[in-house]
Amino acid sequence: MRRMSSTRDWFGAALVEIAREYDHVVVVNCDLAKATRTLPFKEEFPDRFFECGIAEANAIGVAAGLAQEGFRPFVASFGHFLTGKFLEIFQSVGLNDAGVVLVGTHAGLAIGRDGPTQMGLRDVALMRTLPNVRVFQPADGAEVWQMMEHLATDRHPSYLRLCRQPQPEVHAEGYRFRFGVPHVVREGADVVVFAMGGTVPVAVEAAGRLAADGITPTVVNVSSLPVDRAAVARLAGAHRRAVVVEDHYLVGGLADEIGRIVLGLPDRPRFDVLAVPDYGQAGPPEELYRRYRLDAAGIAAFVREAAR
Incomplete structure (x- = not known):
């Protein structure tokens, strides 16, 4: 990055x-x-x-x-x-x-x-x-x-x-955006994490923290919707657990888009969502992301629980 x-x-x-x-x-x-x-x-x-x-x-x-x-x-x-x-x-x-x-x-x-x-x-x-x-x-x-x-x-x-907070570059040289096509920014196994925007680099950081526990999640950038259903189905179907992490309400966002696809899989992975469950709060951004477990430590803990 x-x-x-x-x-x-x-x-x-x-x-x-x-x-x-x-x-x-x-x-x-x-x-x-x-x-x-x-x-x-x-x-x-x-x-x-x-x-x-x-x-x-x-x-x-x-x-x-x-x-x-x-x-x-x-x-x-x-x-x-x-x-x-x-x-x-x-x-x-x-x-x-x-x-x-x-x-x-x-x-x-x-x-x-x-x-x-x-x-x-x-x-x-x-x-x-x-x-x-x-x-x-x-x-x-x-x-x-x-x-x-x-x-x-x-x-x-x-x-x-668009996000207000600074974000590191997560894509490798030669990356090409294609509408609706999810992009794997970190290869892994067992657990796949789908994210958008500002949560993508944080999910990548969380994946790095999980390496010490022997957990290597795949991190997928879903940067445009509607998403390619077949591509999501392949990614989700190749893992035992699927997790959506988003800086958005729990209902109606990326989780609903991915969840509808996962629901149709014949051998569905376990599906979990980490998002904002209430109206949000006022406070320093770093405290808010910590409160809602949307910082690297919180995402790592959530994925660790989902991987059990």
């Missing part, structure tokens, strides 16, 4: 680069250009930057209109606020199959002291209910850049989920 940065930072850099190549890329902003890292785009492309203020519902409508006119709008806000306008997303983006990229930053517990009123913890669940909306959550910078190239040239309605 290499240098640390947050996926929102990588997004901001990649957004400017793809906009230089694709002039149909525009940004619709919700008074959070600094926090969502869309400010550099505004500075370089002021005529392609539309500020709607603290009005996510309006921004979604504006973005849907731009998409219907042939633009590829990236509408950016905190994931909690953006997906909180679910009716507008349903009506204007989903139902019209409008090619909008909804960019939700500050995913999960890492927003810390601002607490559950600003934590993106139920965003994946909401977006998964819309049959034509694709979900993307990169695990590192290499994946951000490749996802952004994909999103700039694609026309599907999409939700891009």
Whole structure:
């Protein structure tokens, strides 16, 4: 694993680069250009930057209109606020199959002291209910850049989920993102751990800690949904235990996606989920991740229990 940065930072850099190549890329902003890292785009492309203020519902409508006119709008806000306008997303983006990229930053517990009123913890669940909306959550910078190239040239309605916390690079040189295809970032046996975004490098660290106990979990990065069902079935079926770790509510997210696939296997592995079972709390991020067992020590302990 290499240098640390947050996926929102990588997004901001990649957004400017793809906009230089694709002039149909525009940004619709919700008074959070600094926090969502869309400010550099505004500075370089002021005529392609539309500020709607603290009005996510309006921004979604504006973005849907731009998409219907042939633009590829990236509408950016905190994931909690953006997906909180679910009716507008349903009506204007989903139902019209409008090619909008909804960019939700500050995913999960890492927003810390601002607490559950600003934590993106139920965003994946909401977006998964819309049959034509694709979900993307990169695990590192290499994946951000490749996802952004994909999103700039694609026309599907999409939700891009980004983290605030710095993350190390987890992919080896030569990695290529393919939509819906899970990627094994650490080979192992007996237990397979499925994760997304910020939990991927933490799960890799947890796997390293478990080596001393003779437990070698396979760690899989599921960075886009809907996921390839056959690929997940092969991975889960090759292990005695399957675990999902996610910085999201226990219900509705990656666990439900993987669980539905595991449920259909003829010889099902034991299935366990580690996620946020309540509304979340306010506090320093490191304390919150420790409280919910979503730090390396907690994940290692959970997988150790699941491996018994």
